[in-house]
Structures are given as structure tokens and as C-alpha cells.
Amino acid sequence: MNKQEKSVLAAKTKVLKAMAHPARLWMVEQLAVGERCVCELVDGLELDYSTVSKHLLILKNAGVVEDDKRGKQVFYSLKVPCVLNFMHCVEAVLKG
Amino acid sequence: MNKQEKSVLAAKTKVLKAMAHPARLWMVEQLAVGERCVCELVDGLELDYSTVSKHLLILKNAGVVEDDKRGKQVFYSLKVPCVLNFMHCVEAVLKG
DNA sequence: TTGTTGTTTGGTATAATGACCAAATTTTGA
DNA sequence: TCAAAATTTGGTCATTATACCAAACAACAA
Structure with missing residues (x-):
């Protein structure tokens, strides 16, 4: 894995991590409504x-939300x- | 938020957290190939x-991979x- | 100006993660 | 059997996350 691949991976990880917390995920779901x-x-x-x-700052820095x-x-x-x-897929994972 | 909603949220979070690490995400991408x-x-x-x-145990416990x-x-x-x-969407986030 | 409301920032204590080493396990081959 | 190879488990330690409190800020109203 070279330096560029690592940084792409880190960027993707940042987005996933931003949503990988119950409070933040809940907020994302709320914001999906409006x-x-x-x-x-x-x-x-x-x-x-x-x-x-x-928490909102983390989502914002990841590019998921705006204020x-x-x-x-x-x-x-x-x-x-x-x-x-994606959450549909996550639900699929939950069903096994 | 009631007890059940909380547990659904926790379950979804578990899946997201499982992938929210560079090493684990890289592995998921590899396993997507085969x-x-x-x-x-x-x-x-x-x-x-x-x-x-x-790391693999975490992915397995989340239901993302099997051994x-x-x-x-x-x-x-x-x-x-x-x-x-989902990763396509993550890439969209990265592009702003 | 002063006070009030809504939000962010700074600080700190505690809990969760992640990396490595050493040791245990499982399977195969000599 | 014994030893080696592939993987997992247990333990320690450093780093990162997260929650709360207190204080700072911004916008508006009195």
C-alpha cells in the first residue's frame, strides 16, 4: 500500500467513523427527513x-452535514x- | 428514544464501526474481490x-464477513x- | 446596555481502541 | 510422536473518544 492509497483509505474511514456512533447516526437519520x-x-x-x-462538528468535518x-x-x-x-445494506447485515 | 430504538441504533452502529478503520476497510475491499x-x-x-x-473478529461479529x-x-x-x-457514496462525500 | 437564549470552546476524567509480544491452539507432515 | 506453519487468545501500554461542567460567544430583545 503506497502513500496515496493510504490517504484515500484514511479519507473514507473518516466518513465511516463520523457515522459510527449512535448519537451521530441518529442525527444523520433525523437530518435525512429534513x-x-x-x-x-x-x-x-x-x-x-x-x-x-x-458530534455535529465531527459530521461536518467529515463532509456529511452542513450548517x-x-x-x-x-x-x-x-x-x-x-x-x-447504505443504511438499507446495514439492515441487510443485521438480518444475517 | 425508547429501549428498542436504542438497540436498533446500537446494532447499526456496530456494523459501521466495524468498517470504520483503515485496516478493516481495506480488508473489506479486498474481500469484495474474493x-x-x-x-x-x-x-x-x-x-x-x-x-x-x-480486526477480522470485529468484522465477523458485526456480520460483515464469514470465515x-x-x-x-x-x-x-x-x-x-x-x-x-456504500463506498460509492462515501466517495461522493469525499468530492464534496 | 444588560439580560437571555442558543451554540461553541476549553478542560478534565474515564472508557474504549489498537498495536505489539508471548503463549496457546489446530492441522499437517516428517 | 514431534516439529513446523497458520491462526487465535491473553496481556500490557499508549492513544483516542466521549461525556460532562464551566466559561466564552453571538444574536436578539428589553
Whole structure:
């Protein structure tokens, strides 16, 4: 494996890791329905604002979501809807 | 979020986490081509046998791969080929 | 200006991961 | 049997993740 292959692999891994956490995956599924402000995600997850904010940063850095500040609130939305297709496959894995 | 929703989420997360590591993702991509013995994966990754073996166990426990012992060697193969479809989406994420 | 709401940042303690080494296991071959 | 080859298991240690608290910031309202 050369240096370039390694960096491609690292980049893909970053996207997968971003979604590989229950709170983050839940948020991705919510955002698939439509944009949400941080407050709504905090409500749903019952986690600290600081925690949710950091999770969102991870998703954002991975390129999975984007944010939009409107007034006092920040709205997050799914940047790449195809990530959901994958979840069908994950469900297939779960069924064996 | 009730107990059942949480456990479904945990199960999906397990599958994602299993692939969210460069060595494991590389192995999944190799296995997509065809089955491989542990020795071949060790060769390609340049990691310890023990390390690779543990990575494979994680993939197996997640339901992503299966193993087949033939003689002295153990061959691993991809149990759910659709996981690869997802990688196309990941690549889309990478392109922004 | 001051206060309030919504969000992010910094810090810290704790838990989970991942890499290696050594040792145990399993299968085959001499 | 005994030894070698392929793999797994157990243990340790360093690194990374994650949760919470406190404090900082930004936008708006009084």
C-alpha cells in the first residue's frame, strides 16, 4: 500500500467513523427527513449541548452535514443524502 | 428514544464501526474481490497476525464477513456484498 | 446596555481502541 | 510422536473518544 492509497483509505474511514456512533447516526437519520436546529437534536438525544455540538462538528468535518446559522439558531442538514442508501445494506447485515 | 430504538441504533452502529478503520476497510475491499486467507491480509497490511486476527473478529461479529477453515488456513469472505455500494457514496462525500 | 437564549470552546476524567509480544491452539507432515 | 506453519487468545501500554461542567460567544430583545 503506497502513500496515496493510504490517504484515500484514511479519507473514507473518516466518513465511516463520523457515522459510527449512535448519537451521530441518529442525527444523520433525523437530518435525512429534513434540517434540524441543534436544540431539536439535543432534545431528542438527551445529551448536553456541548456534547451534541461536538458530534455535529465531527459530521461536518467529515463532509456529511452542513450548517446554516439563522438568527440565534444553527440549522444542520444532510449534505450527501446517499448515505441513507447504505443504511438499507446495514439492515441487510443485521438480518444475517 | 425508547429501549428498542436504542438497540436498533446500537446494532447499526456496530456494523459501521466495524468498517470504520483503515485496516478493516481495506480488508473489506479486498474481500469484495474474493476470499482471502489471513496470511494474505497480513501480507498486504504489514501488521501483526494477532492484530489482523482481532480486526477480522470485529468484522465477523458485526456480520460483515464469514470465515471458513480449510486445512491450516482460514479463509475470510464478504458476507454482505452490498457494503461496497456504500463506498460509492462515501466517495461522493469525499468530492464534496 | 444588560439580560437571555442558543451554540461553541476549553478542560478534565474515564472508557474504549489498537498495536505489539508471548503463549496457546489446530492441522499437517516428517 | 514431534516439529513446523497458520491462526487465535491473553496481556500490557499508549492513544483516542466521549461525556460532562464551566466559561466564552453571538444574536436578539428589553
